[in-house]
Amino acid sequence: MADPCILGGRQAACLISRRQLPVAGLALAAGCSKVPPRPKARVFIAKAAHYNVDLVSLLERGIEACGLEVHGKRVLLKPNLVEFDSSTAINTNVAVIAAALEVFRKKGAASVVVAEGPGHRRDTIFLAEEARYRSEIEKFEELFVDLNRDDVSSVRPFATLPEIFLPRTALAADLIVSLAKMKTHHWAGATLSMKNLFGLVPGSVYGWPKNILHRIGITRSILELNRVFRNTFAIVDGIVAMEGNGPIQGTPKAAGVLVMGSDLPAVDATCCRMMDISPDSIEYLRLAEDLGQTSESQIEQCGETLASVKTTFRRA
DSSP: OOOOOEETTEEOOOOHHHHSHHHHHHHHHTTOSSOOOOOOEEEEEEEOSSTTSOHHHHHHHHHHHTTOOOTTOEEEEEEOOOOOOTTSOOSOOHHHHHHHHHHHHHTTOSEEEEEEOOSSOSOHHHHHHHTTHHHHSTTHHHHEEETTSSOEEEESOBTTBSOEEEEHHHHHOSEEEEEEEEEEETTTEEEOTTGGGGGGSOHHHHTTTTHHHHHHOHHHHHHHHHHHOOSEEEEEEEEEEEEBSTTTSOEEEOOOEEEEESOHHHHHHHHHHHTTOOGGGSHHHHTOTTTOOOSGGGEEEEESOHHHHOOOOOBO
């Protein structure tokens, strides 16, 4: 069997059958018929009625509750920056990004950058200006990497492709923080921390709106990107979310929450339950068994209770 693909000395994630073989082999050798159960995934929910609350303290509480180690790591903050329309809530709010920058610096990260590769607009800086990222994040140009135009390296294989080219800044990061926006999605059902990794695929290589991912299939592309990038943490901005015809043409929904965790499927499944959407109705969550926990019995809820923040999102 060939070795797993290597990225500049760093091992990429492998597919389920290969990742679980050592564990399964140990279980069989011990006379067991099942692979030992994984520990519960910890997901933290914080209430935040608006963006001018103390977001730094809320993020610190969530990061500590989830046991995330940050010291000495190269951190990449990946917001959801897609389009801009001042009448709705498409993108990760700038206040959440600014708070995350402060928190990860305070916790001793070796470096923190903000990076995104929008799938619709070619002018990323224009979008960042419209979303107030440039005006409200100090020294934004020094911190920001346009992943659509970053240098790339090959990852092999990727779904039906022999290889995919991905940004070197993302591949070199020790921790990718998916700063997603809580939204319904007209095709995927919901777009949260896992789907947010679409912005790591470079438009300069694959065009706009990154049709290669749609040809492979949205579900499979989500799963493959989450297999490549395993060094992740999720912070989902649901303070003002989006319902209806998301991810762009929906309407604002005041959900008043931030949701955090290292297990992205667990975070997204929790968000869906909060949105009154069954995780079983979201195909990529049904197929994410090798990536994390989606069963409610395998998720350790921290912070606010799910019942206290649950609200029904209108779907497309």
